Amino acid sequence: MSKTGDSSASDVVESVQDNGAFEKAARAGHFVSGVLHILIGYIAIRLAFGQGGNADQSGALAELGEKPGGSIALWVAFVAFVALALWRVVESIVGKKSDDDSGSVMDRLKAASLAIVYIVFAWTTFGFASGSGKSSGKQNASMTSELMGNGFGKFVLVVVGLVIIGVGGYHVYKGVSRNFLDDLEGYTGKTVERLGIVGYSAKGIALIGVGALVIAAVFTSDPSKATGMDGALKTLGEQPFGQVLLIVAGVGIALYGLYSFVLARYARM
Structure with a gap:
């Protein structure tokens, strides 16, 4: 591929990164992660007092799904995790939007590894949202x-x-x-x-x-x-x-x- 082609592809990726709706959806991924960690902490405290539950992501997703509006919340969580995973993929290609340069190789590798983590989160969440979630x-x-x-x-x-x-x-x-x-x-x-x-x-x-x-x-x-x-x-x-x-x-x-x-x-x- 020519340098012009590489530049054009990079410009397209950067323009995606500048999309305000995309950024908000990706930020929502952090919010959903926060909700799940709070639920994991809550389940851990419950375990301390002899009550049951799974103190992990699957347990937190199951708890979330049982709440009023839980099914909708799970689908929202799935979309948010997908958005955050895609944001990390973009970041691994062109670096952080807030950086003056394109970021170091290590920063890009970190972004790629985080993309994999959030893809796994999204897949697990999809399982619970579609009714096939497992421990x-x-x-x-x-x-x-x-x-x-x-x-x-x-x-x-x-x-x-x-x-x-x-x-x-x-x-x-x-x-x-x-x-x-x-x-x-x-x-x-x-x-x-x-x-x-x-x-x-x-x-x-x-x-x-x-x-x-x-x-x-x-x-x-x-x-x-x-x-x-x-x-x-x-x-x-x-x-x-x-x-x-x-x-x-x-x-x-x-x-x-x-x-x-x-x-x-x-x-x-």
Whole structure:
């Protein structure tokens, strides 16, 4: 393809990024993510008091669907996640709209990885909106069981576990170092800063737990351990002072949800 062709394609992508309705839809993805994290935190706190539920995305989507107008809310959530995923795809091609340059290779790779995350979120949400949603924990355990059938599958699981631990560690670092402030436009105040510190740290610790359980499932030959966020939180609840730990984790994840509302308004897009 000629340089003129490349330039024209880039111009088209940038013009899409300048569409105000598209940006609002993408920002709505952050808002929906916030709602789901608050619901996950709420379910975790419920678990601390002996009540049932799945403290993960599937559990939160099921809770949302049971509310008045839940079916409509799920379809809105699906559209919002699709919009945010597409926004990240565009960002991986031309960089952030708010950047003076096209962004570094690392920034584009980060945008591409986030696009994959939101595509998965959208797919899971579509399942619940269409009435075919399934427990994420059961699906994770089933997939883990299949992969554990051979040596290569076990290797893949260990790598996946280490990647999840790395992502969790990055979340903790981003919270403690306050690097998340670089994602926001303008001064948002100390309250937002505190939300980001606690929220990112809490989610990061939860992700580290998820990754550790994936690796534990491989070395104990017990795929039931690898049940994602729900399994990590329930394992936390089984520890000494587990009730207190679950409440703290639930509050922290809910605070990350509140920070996601901030992203919906102030994120650099």
